[in-house]
Amino acid sequence: MGKVDNNKQQKRDSLLESAFSLFINNGFTKTSISDIVKQAGVAKGTFYLYFKNKYDIRNHLIAHKASQVFQNAYHKLQNHPEITDFENQILFIIDQILDQLSENHSLVMLLSKHLSWGFVRNSLVYASGKDTPSIVTIFETMLQNSKNTYRSPELMMYMILELVSGTSYNAILYKEPVPLEELKAHLYAAIKLIFTQYQITEN
Incomplete structure (x- = not known):
């Protein structure tokens, strides 16, 4: 540059x-x-x-902050080459995202309704502004390298991200119904069930 x-x-x-x-x-x-x-x-x-206006900068701001959160989580994954399984990689990234949000409640308030796959698809593709791959590109590469195949992988990620954003908001801000650390075990168990539901098994 x-x-x-x-x-x-x-x-x-x-x-x-x-x-x-x-x-x-x-x-x-x-x-x-x-x-x-x-x-x-x-x-x-x-x-x-x-x-263009105040609404435009808000949309770009959400994309900018969400991209930073995803990229930070992905970069931490790069420090763990032993995590090669697709599902474990996704769980690791989600765990890192939740930890970042837990440390910055302002981000939770800004991003709580925007950590969905539809938002990722529409916004994060162009949000990074740096010589780094988009979150969508990262996901597609991880998926290609997975030992498993999944039906409707984008719908699968939509379900997972909606679950994460929907359940973590109150847990982070108000520790309701339980604190985030206690919620994580239940959340990750539910995500594993979603993986199983969408995984294509060979007969």
Whole structure:
């Protein structure tokens, strides 16, 4: 990335981080574009070079943050070459995602309704902005290397991610019905059942 491109990326990232801080602290409705550019330290015209309006930057922000969470989890997986089984790789990534969310409740509030496969498909493909593979590409590669085959793998991942996002929100923020660490065993057992349900067995 050249100096000009790097400068553009820094301005875009600054706008996203400012929007994140303001949306979490002040709320989406009470945050204006003027607030965002002021905190980011850029001109208002710069905002419109990257985003159409406040709703657009919110959508990009969700994609940006979700991509970071997924990429961080995947990079940690790379430090464990002994985990070669597809299902164990997915469980490891999910565990890392939940740990990141547990450490940052602001992320939970932002992403709770957006960790679904449909969102991954539509947004994370273009969200990374770096020379790293998209989450979809990573998933497809892991799936190709799996010793098992699955019917409707995208639907399978949709079911899994909906389960994870739906059950973890209250467990992380309010420890209800149980704390996250206690929930994990039940959650992972349910995910394994989903894998079994979608796995194609040879006769």
